[in-house]
Amino acid sequence: MAEILSQQQIDELLGSLQSGSVDFQEMETQSSGPKVKEYDFMSPKKFSREQLKLLDNIFDNFARMFSLQLASMLRISCQMEILQVEEEEYREFNNALNDSVLVAMIGMHNEENRIDGKQILLELSRPISFSIIDRMLGGNGSGCNIERDYTEIELSLMEYLFKQVLSLLKNSWANYIEIDHTLDMIETNSRLMQSIQPDESVAIVVIEITLEDLKGNMNICLPSTSLEEIFRVFNSKYVRMPRKDDPAVEQERKDIIMKGLRSSPLNVSAVLGKTQITLGDFLGLQVGDVVTLNTPLEENRIEVHVENIPWFTGVMGTKKKKYAVKIDQTL
Known part of the structure; x- marks a missing residue:
């Protein structure tokens, strides 16, 4: 995970470059060394590589369908591409958000497999969202650099868009498991999103959206608690069972096992x-008493x-x- 530099660190680095106190050969030697990735054993990974690959496939399909949906709705060219799918703690995702955001909280439901109350977060960058709003209201999409909160009308337009997303999410999961999605709410303040524990592991899917010359990101946050039941159902249906051995080999293996068990006492x-009998009768038993059994x-x-x-x-x-x-x- 890349480290984010503070403004003070950036100023110190620029000052060192201008004064010539930075040894570029030393920096090049350090950068050419082996890459070491830190691993926190106190917070082990919750997602396997196969599970992250599965999410990549699902949301790659979602990105293709959503780009076609936006292109037909806005009458412009639209492209979407998955930049990364990685695991991190929710606090890292939340801290990277601005105070003013546009986040759709989407519920996941499946009565057959008792999946209910599971939630994922879909965050849309401000330039992309305001450009979409501008085009939905008849503009050319240039009104995207706006530094203010969303109005009620703008939130209603984005609610309409997010409801279109629900069916696309369902179709993306349909190849693996049937999941219904509901739009629970739209949040515009990142500090009020407390439905997920700060130290919970989440999978972050980053999708880059290109609307003509404008680029922005859509981040999808999937908590581990929301996906563990889904992965369990998926594994029970699609994970291949171990291949059976040759019948002769299998019979030989059984004979060896039975040979070892035959000597077991x-x-x-x-x-x-x-x-x-009652406890009182038991305490009163004496030598010579007769106890009647239930066998005729x-x-x-x-x-x-x-x-x-x-x-x-x-x-x-x-x-x-x-x-x-x-x-x-x-x-």
Whole structure:
């Protein structure tokens, strides 16, 4: 992640360049060294490379459809391109926003997979948004450098645009999972967006929008809590199962496993019958008392339990002067 320099740092750097105190050879040597990317083990990554690739595919499709939608609506050439898809903490995304923003809070819903209350953020840069508003009101789109808050009429126009986006988002996800989208609200103050925890991991999709000669960005913020259930459903449907081995190899593997299990000891018990008594009767039992079981005398059948699980039925008998059970049925 690139480090943002403060104005003071920039002034000091320019001053050093003008005074000649900067060693360019040293700077070149440092820049040509191995690139080291810091990793915070206290905040491990929540998104895998495959998941970020999936988001790239989904929103690349979304960018193509949205560019066609804007081009037909505004009657101008429009191009959109994904610049990057990366993971960062929400505080970093929020701190990079200006105080006055245009953010659509979009809900994600799927009743079948119990996906509800999940939310993503779609932020549109001010020049692009004011240019779109200008063209929707009949202008040429030049009125984009405006330093003021959005009016109610302008927000109504952007609400109409964001509602057009909902169907495009649904179509973009349709190849993987059916998700309905709703426009929950439009926020114009970045300091009031507190629906996401500051330390939560989010995936940021940066899309560059070109309206003729004007360029700006659209940032889509997808919290990990909103995507974890979606990724779970996706993995259960589309992740390939391990390839099965050759039948002969599989049978050999089973034989080896069974050979090792055959020597495992098992507890086998023959249950003559069961009954229930009260705690008072149990405490009053004496030598010579008779306890009646639930097994009728004429049946003369018992259950054989293997590791306390009923497995066979049999008949009680004797063999070599020891009690024995003859197995006659498998449960």
